[in-house]
Amino acid sequence: MYNLTKGALDEIMNGVDIKKPVLQILGYKKIPSSINTDDRYRLLLSDGDRLNSFTMLVTHLNHLITNNSLTQYTVCKILNYALTSVNNNGKERRIMLILDIEVLFPGNEVGYKIGNPTNTDNKSRLEYVTTSNTSTATSCQTSNSTIEKNILNHDTSSTSFYINHSISTIPIAILSPYQNRWIIKARVTNKSAIKTWSNSRGEGKLFSMDLIDESGEIRCVAFNQQCDNFYHLIDVGNVYYISRCKLKTANKQFSTLKNDYEMTITDDTMISPCHKNCDNIPMQQFDFCPISQVESKEQNNLIDVLGVVTTFNDIQHITQRTTGKELIKRDINLIDDSGAMICVALWGKEAEDFDGFNNPILAIKGARVGEFNGGKNLSLINSSVLKKDPDIPEAHKLRKWYAAANHLENVKFLSRSSGGDFNTPLYTFREMTEAQLGGKLNFTDLYKVVATINLIRVENSVYKACPIDSCRKKLIDQSTGIFRCEKCNKDYPNFVYRLLANMNIADATGNRWVIAFNEVAEKILGISAQELGELKENDNDDYMEKLNEANFKRFIFSLRVKSEVFQDEMRIKHTCTSVVPLNYKTHLTYLIDEVSKVVHIEKLESN
């Protein structure tokens, strides 16, 4: 009824590569773990003849235990495993590390122990084992040092020396601070730039890289001298033999890599390129989260996404508030077949060099989830990896999806920019009036309009305001260096400049008088309230010129309609709540599904 691969366990423990053995689970045990590390599970396996409990599940398969997929009597196929050894009270013990497993028959369906398996004897553990297949990597105390000398002291030109040898490497998944004298064979999937730091504990430089093999992944950091020694030897995408790094507990806060540890390069570390038999070492691994699901992710979560670039903004120069540091940022919009679109922030050189034309596909590992204006967004952080047009099946699938029509219909926009609100309609002035008359637009509703500034009223565009945050009323200048606030009923020696831009803006269908205050007015005028106030004080011509510069500027205005009674007359007031500059380079990120309308307006205006 159930065909187990009889005799497989003994053979596996003796280093014979058994392809996909079928085994029965007779039990499992949680291995006590230290704080901050994942639990490890040890399985009791049977091949029908023999029992063996020196088997371990790789931690990223722990969910199979917790979701009860690997219960007693389960018959499963071991799709991939690695043989390794651990130090067990001074004795070397071979361990079968299960890297991938498929349940053939659930335990409750099988319901009994197959055959009458007996304990394997786990002796002869120190003999050297050759393996022709690197998937059954082995580690053996006695042979390691010789191999290390042979392979790692060679310069890169003579790497062919060891290519066909069975090098005793261990899987990344079992690296721990308690393992020494190991070698791993791993692919570098990401390499940071060299970074310098300076703090109370000292200063220095470092670079880090992400390493991956069949069993797992780990971050590796090189400081100072080692940073200089190794930085130029490492190429992203290549496979290396790496030995003798120091392991320490990883700080999960800064990395998405699935490993409890990270490693530091030491004086003794040796790194040697491996050019052959690397096909089994995986490339970058992603765990893509559908964009629609980002909505329910918590702030600061690190996630992987795959999406098509629909639009991208110009770079922005930003001053970091806390440090005054100049930052370069670029926002791009990603869409995927989950029907959602999200704004992703790139920083620094990555932002500067980014080319988003022709709708590239981006795979991003470890982007940070942020919240703004009630929406969600993503931001690349130091440890994030950005891959453009990756050659992976998911990307090809997404490309096909994007090439088909309708992908921008019914898109859910997860991000809210400060400029435009996706939820507000884009109207022409005529449409806005019709909407009001038709009862579609309430008097408190926001709407957007693409318009040009005809004229800014010069009078009162900048004024001296009450320094009290909650007041901000226009002060009466006593001409004695004392300013009176009638609202507070107080005199102040100081004031703050505030802006009030009273503008006439027009599109092809009409025009309106609108008012923009402070931050929004600063954006429109391209000058801070303080600067404009000083300009007005010092040089009226410069002040006038600055204001006139704003004429004929084009924006997407977000406007709020408000009615008020003024001198017994009902008036409608339009307040500008935000603006997005419209220039030929700006991609209208927030207007994806309304681009045709913008184009339509532009045509009208050019007539």
Added chain:
DNA sequence: CCCCCCCC
């Protein structure tokens, strides 16, 4: 030994 990820 480092990086807590920037801005609207």
